[in-house]
Amino acid sequence: MAGKTVVILGGGVGGLTTAKYLARWLPSEHRIVLIERNPRHCFAPSLLWLVFGWRRPDAICRPLRDLLPSRVEVVQATVERIDLKGGSVRVDGRSIGYDYLVVSLGASLAYDSAPGLFPTAYSFYELEQAVRLQEAVAQFKGGKVVILIPAVPYKCPPAPYEMAFLLDYYLHKKGLRGRSSISVYTLEPAPLQAAGPNATQGLLALLKERGIGFSPQHRWKAIEPQKRVLTFENGAAVEYDLLIAIPPHQAPAVVREAGLTDQRGWVPVDKGTLRTSHPQVYALGDVTVIPLPTGFALPKAGVFAHGQGKVVARNLTAEISGRGIPGVYNGFGACFLEVGHGRAGFMSGVFYTQEGFPTIHLRQPALWWHWGKVLFERRWLRGNF
Ligand SMILES: Cc1cc2nc3c(=O)[nH]c(=O)nc-3n(C[C@H](O)[C@H](O)[C@H](O)COP(=O)(O)OP(=O)(O)OC[C@H]3O[C@@H](n4cnc5c(N)ncnc54)[C@H](O)[C@@H]3O)c2cc1C
Numbered sequence: 097m098a099g100k101t102v103v104i105l106g107g108g109v110g111g112l113t114t115a116k117y118l119a120r121w122l123p124s125e126h127r128i129v130l131i132e133r134n135p136r137h138c139f140a141p142s143l144l145w146l147v148f149g150w151r152r153p154d155a156i157c158r159p160l161r162d163l164l165p166s167r168v169e170v171v172q173a174t175v176e177r178i179d180l181k182g183g184s185v186r187v188d189g190r191s192i193g194y195d196y197l198v199v200s201l202g203a204s205l206a207y208d209s210a211p212g213l214f215p216t217a218y219s220f221y222e223l224e225q226a227v228r229l230q231e232a233v234a235q236f237k238g239g240k241v242v243i244l245i246p247a248v249p250y251k252c253p254p255a256p257y258e259m260a261f262l263l264d265y266y267l268h269k270k271g272l273r274g275r276s277s278i279s280v281y282t283l284e285p286a287p288l289q290a291a292g293p294n295a296t297q298g299l300l301a302l303l304k305e306r307g308i309g310f311s312p313q314h315r316w317k318a319i320e321p322q323k324r325v326l327t328f329e330n331g332a333a334v335e336y337d338l339l340i341a342i343p344p345h346q347a348p349a350v351v352r353e354a355g356l357t358d359q360r361g362w363v364p365v366d367k368g369t370l371r372t373s374h375p376q377v378y379a380l381g382d383v384t385v386i387p388l389p390t391g392f393a394l395p396k397a398g399v400f401a402h403g404q405g406k407v408v409a410r411n412l413t414a415e416i417s418g419r420g421i422p423g424v425y426n427g428f429g430a431c432f433l434e435v436g437h438g439r440a441g442f443m444s445g446v447f448y449t450q451e452g453f454p455t456i457h458l459r460q461p462a463l464w465w466h467w468g469k470v471l472f473e474r475r476w477l478r479g480n481f
Contacts, residue, residue, distance in 0.1 A: 099125040100416050103185060103194035105175050107132030107160050109140075109398040110200035110381030113405030113481055114412075119165040121413040121420060128167060129194075131187055132160055133174040139476050140251075140398065141469065143226040144258055144434060147233055148266050153223055156477070163479040175201070178354035180374050196412055199356065199363065199372075199379040200405070203251055203345040203396060210246050210344055216321045217244065217341035220259065221251075232338060233266070238275040239337030242326065245282035246316040247344035251382050251396035253288055254443075256280060256342055257299055258434045264306045265436020279309030281326070281334065286312055290392035291429075291456045295443055298458025302435060345396070347383055360385050360393075367394075367448065368424040370408050378412070380404035386427075389451045399429045400447075402481060432469040433458065440465035 102118060104111045107130055115130045122128065142156035161170055173187040184193045205221055207214040218229040241263055243256050260278050267273040280287075280303070287310075288295040303310050315329040319339075326334045347357050356363045356372060362385035365372055370380045381401030386394040394400060407425040414422045427448030433441035442465040445456035459465070475481070 099127060100195040101127040101129060101193065102196045102198065102412060102416075103192060104128070104130045104198040104200060105178070105185065106200035106202055106381075106383075107134070107137060107170070108200060108202050108381065108401070109481075110202075110401035110405045111198070112137065112160075112163055113402050114198050114200065114380070114409050115164055115168045116479070116481065117406050117409035118412060119167045121409060123417050123419070124167070126416060127169065129169045129171060129192065130160075130164065131171045131173055131175055131185065131192070133172065134160070135172055136160055137163060138223050139473055140221075141432075142473055143220050143223065144255065144262060146223075146226050147220050147230050147259070148262060149230060149234065153227065156473070157223070158477050158479075175350050178350060178356070180354060180356075180377065183376075195376065196416070197377045198408055198412075199351060199377065199383060200381045200401065201348045201351055201383050203382040204348045205343040206346045207343050209346070210316070210341070212319050212321075213244075213246065213316070213341055214343065216319060217339045219341060219343055221255075221343055229340065233263075236267075236272070236338055238267070238272040240335055241276060241278045241338045241340070242334060242336040243278070243280045244316055244326065244339065244341040245280070245284065246341060248284060249393065249396055250342045250345050252398070252431075253290070253395050254299070254431060254433050256282075256340075257287060257303065259340060260308045261302065261306065261433075261435040264308060268436075277309065278307075279311060279334075281311045281314040281316070281328070283315040284312060290388060290390070290395050290447070291443065291445070292390075292453030295456045295458050298441070298443075299433075302433075302441070302458075302461070306435075345382075351383055358385070367427070368407075369411055369422075370404050370425060378408050380408055388447060389449055390453055394427060394447055395429070397429060397431065399431060400427070403428055427454075432465050432472070433461075434466065434469065435461045437461075438466050439463055440469055442468070 138157040177186040430444035439461040
């Protein structure tokens with residue numbers, strides 16, 4: 097059989113995982129090409145620690161090349177066009193053909209789609225933004241902290257709440273908590289809804305215990321930076337001294353322009369195989385939409401992109417070489433929830449149910465869950481994923 101070329105778009109969680117396992121399982125006559133615009137990969141969960149000075153940028157990022165077996169051809173370039181009919185992608189002006197395509201380009205952060213909000217609001221969803229917030233937090237002398245969720249979906253649904261918990265801890269340590277308030281405003285009716293009512297109630301209890309305000313069903317409308325006031329569609333007006341917002345997410349333009357997205361704005365895939373409706377084209381991770389029986393979609397999180405990447409690698413190996421047994425992705429997810437004081441909570445469960453919500457409980461914060469996350473970070477940055 098002539099060698100096939102598998103092209104993987106995106107060297108984030110999903111792309112790295114797919115490439116690593118393909119390199120392990122796919123016979124050597126086949127090529128594996130990974131295209132990523134950034135020369136290095138940063139471990140996103142550690143951005144939360146970086147904001148408080150507990151990590152430096154260099155400690156949470158690694159050259160992409162160091163994380164992958166030498167067999168994977170890494171092309172550092174921007175994907176400009178995906179030609180599904182012609183079976184090729186255009187990168188930095190040249191064309192690369194594929195037999196199989198894996199799209200793992202993640203979600204783009206659409207700062208401009210929240211007019212006026214950024215850069216007045218700080219963010220922590222990208223390295224540069226997190227560094228900027230770190231400086232603001234270090235200089236903060238106490239006051240009203242507002243964490244705003246202006247749009248859904250957004251990746252890692254617990255992250256804004258982890259930010260609130262870590263701020264609570266940090267301000268306590270600096271003796272500033274007494275003269276500070278911390279509040280989360282979101283357009284959602286409740287946090288972590290896709291994970292089910294147990295997870296939601298567990299998180300709400302933790303917020304309450306720490307005196308962190310939570311205002312659901314607040315759809316952001318406008319900002320008055322001079323007055324430091326946010327207004328909401330329900331008429332509420334909220335003052336802030338430090339404003340942190342989650343940028344709206346959308347599928348990358350190159351994915352939308354290729355016609356891979358549907359009316360929901362994301363790439364529909366088979367939930368078990370991650371195949372798209374286009375022959376020999378797979379998509380996984382944050383760029384996809386996978387509806388659940390409850391009406392919610394599978395959350396956007398690295399744990400899902402990782403599990404999906406393994407399944408795609410397994411199935412491509414079977415499809416191309418006839419080796420191994422094809423797998424079916426089962427929607428398993430797990431998450432550490434940082435709460436400060438060297439502790440974290442933990443949630444896990446299978447999101448693919450026949451009907452109803454998954455059974456997911458938020459385990460009480462403990463030292464070992466925090467150390468579990470530290471260990472996970474270390475392993476990931478050594479390429480053990
Ligand atoms: C602060 C924070 C904390 C988080 N914590 C957790 C956590 O604890 N647990 C968890 O499960 N998830 C967490 N996540 C979410 C997790 O990081 C994402 O869900 C995960 O990275 C998705 O993987 P992906 O492969 O789909 O996309 P990504 O990892 O975002 O990878 C997409 C890649 O595509 C590249 N790319 C995009 N467009 C182009 C282009 N045109 N050309 C070339 N390259 C391109 C990007 O540079 C990027 O490297 C967190 C996220 C943040 C921001």
